[in-house]
Amino acid sequence: PNFIVYAGKMSAPSLASGSHGGHASSARSELPRPLAVSVYDVLRGSDVTFMQILIIVYGFISYSQCINHVMITTLSQSSLWEKWPELDADHVKYNTVIAGQAFARLLGNFYIMPLMDYYGRRNLFLVCNILPLFATIGSAFAPNFIVYAIFRCIAVCLATTAGIAANVYVIEIVNPKLRPTINWLQQAYGCVGLIYMVGCKWLLEHHGTTVWNWLQFYTHLPTLIGIIIGIATHIEAPGYEILYSPNGAAKAWKTVQKVVGGPDKLDKILGSLARSDREQDNLLISNEVELVEAQVLVQTAEDAAAAPILGRRDVRFIEESFKSSERRSVWTFIDVRPVLRGWFRLLKRKQTRWDTIGLCVIWFGEAFCHWGIMSYCGVFYESVGYDANIMSVLVWAIEIPLHYLMLRIMSQLSNERLLIGVISAVAVALTLALGILMQLRNSSIIAGPDWIFGFLAVSVAITGGIVWGPVYAFSSERYPIKIRASAMGLFNGVDSIALVASSYLGSAVIAPATIQYMLYANTGLRLIVAVTTLTLVTTDVADQILDFDD
Incomplete structure (x- = not known):
């Protein structure tokens, strides 16, 4: 190979040095300055490998099953009432499980997610995919x-x-270049998962099978595929390994080799980065560019020509230089200190603090409107004679190509913040129009035509779905590795609070005669979201800069 890769402080040759590792000490004085690379640089220079595809599929299945677990009790409502008739007479008892699920989401998001910043991603991620299967079996035979x-x-x-x-x-x-595509495919796969779940329900009802228990088994069959992939791959995020694992740099090199397709592929990527590094030195010496521009040049290193590299260079990860001098003590899973530290890190820096508050406002507003849409659209469809299930499937089917459109726009603009604001502004106009028309209809001032109401309701529902791709993309990439899981847990905890709020408020005001008030509330929240997006800072700073500016 063309490179001698050292772990950490370059105290020992790495696995990539091959048979030449024994000569590292004598050759070190003859080597050029060490090549410092980040995980972001290396992954961005890789091709889409089979390992990366497996990891992507694993993530898609996990995300889709998350949605299905939340929705399955609602879809099983009629069969649950048939199984336990007292629920039909006491709706408060039935609503308890909906509220209980929302608070369970709060526990998972506020407590378990921050633990992933301390115990690693892969193990907790796999456990959280396996255990719900056993809980599903328990609920099916309750x-x-x-x-x-x-x-x-x-x-x-x-x-x-x-x-x-x-x-x-x-x-x-x-590969970081795949992130917009991953966000689109994830949201599209979530829509496919919902359509699959409704299809399973229809088939069970058609054959006269009890829905409330069998629907759980059929809906969660894809989880088995995800678990098999998770066990087969079971790799840790390399950036996390460097920061927190003992001998983390050496472990990260092993992981990166697997992800990029082997030692030869890694050697080619390092060669590209070395060429860019030499160009960066020349530019900095001549004072023709600033440091940030040179860092951008490193990001585009994979575009350089694949000429052979003469000579040998030490290679080390940038991330190793940014490791905290304070090592973690041994935590336990019931220790609240990791959780509290994650919360503290989210709020201690001024820019992170304001981004966090602004994104919490966006998540609450979008989630409240989204779950409210899921509720009031069903009431609206029934009031004008539409089948709520068919209309819901129609919405999800239309969302799939629109998610692809969001991908193309995000790829061209590289500005998720602007996209969130535009979608929210469009939703404000559509929701307000539907609210006014519903109020005129309930006042007997106008009577139709029904297709206008149907079109507006479907359009409002679609805006509530397609906005999540940009929201997830913007939120997850705003935070460094050290607090990324804590941040995403916080935002989805806010989502759970919005679900509880919209459910209880909706139960009080959602009815054909009063539905316009829920629409007006959603209009106001969407307007707040659109304005809040203007307060967030958009930056093209690379991931390696964000990840280690702690």
Whole structure:
């Protein structure tokens, strides 16, 4: 190979040095200045490998199952009431499981997610994919509704944690250039998963099979595929390994070799980075560019010609230089210190603090409107004679190509913040128009035509779905590795609070005669979201700069 790769402080030759490692000490004085690279640089120069595809599929399945676990109790409502008739007479008892699931999501997002910043991604991610299967089996054979509700809350707590962790785990392993595509495919796959779940429900009802228990088995069959992939790959995010694992740099090189396709592929990428590094030196010496421009040049190193590199160079990870001098003590999974430290890191720096507050506002507003849409659209469809299931499937089917459109726009603009603001502004106009028309309809001032109401309701529902691709992309890439899981856990905890708020408020005001008030509330929240996006800072600074400016 053309490079001698050293772990950490370059005290020992790495695995990539091959048979030449023994001559490292004598050759060191003759070597050029060490080549410092980041995980971001190396991954960005790689091709899409089979390992990366497996990790992406693993993340997609986890995200889709997260949505299905949250929705399955709602889709099973009629069969649950048939199984336990007392629920039909006491809706408060039935709503308890919905609220319980929301608080279970809070536990997973506020407590378990920050632990991934301390114990690593892969193990907790895999456990949170496996255990919901056992909880699903327990709920399917529940002797009474209380046992059913307990198992459903356990499943939702862990499955939603896995679904959100997928956004952290996947983007830290695959080629960063794939991130917009991953966000689009993830949202599209989530729509496909919802359509699949509704299809399973229809088939079960058509064959006269009890829905509430069998639907759980059929819906979560894809989880088995995800678990098999997770066990087969089971690699840690290399950036996390460098920062926190003992002998982390050496472990990270092993992981990076697997991800990029082997030692030869890694050697080629390092050669490209070395050429760019020489060009960067020349530019800095001549004072023709600033440092940030030179860092951007490093990001585009994979575009350089693949000429052979003469001579040999030491290679080390940039991340090793940014390791905290304070090593972690041994934590336990019931210790709250990792959680509190994650929260503290989110708020201690001024820029991070304001970004966090602004994104919490965006997540709450979008989630409240999204879950409110899921509720009021069903009431609206029924009031004008539409089948709510068919209309929901129509919305999800239309969202799939629109998610692809979001991908193309994000790829061209590289500005998710602007896209969130534009979608929210369009949603404000559509929601306000639908609210005014519904109020005129309820006042008997106008009576139709019904297709206008249907078109507006579907359009509003679609805006509530397609905005999540940019929201997830913008949120996950705003934070360094050390606090990324804590940040995503916080935002999805806010999502859970919005779900509880919209459910209880909706139960009070959602009815055909009063639905316009919920629409007006959603209009106001969407307007707040659109304005809040203007306060967030958009930057093209590379991931390696964000990840280590702690």
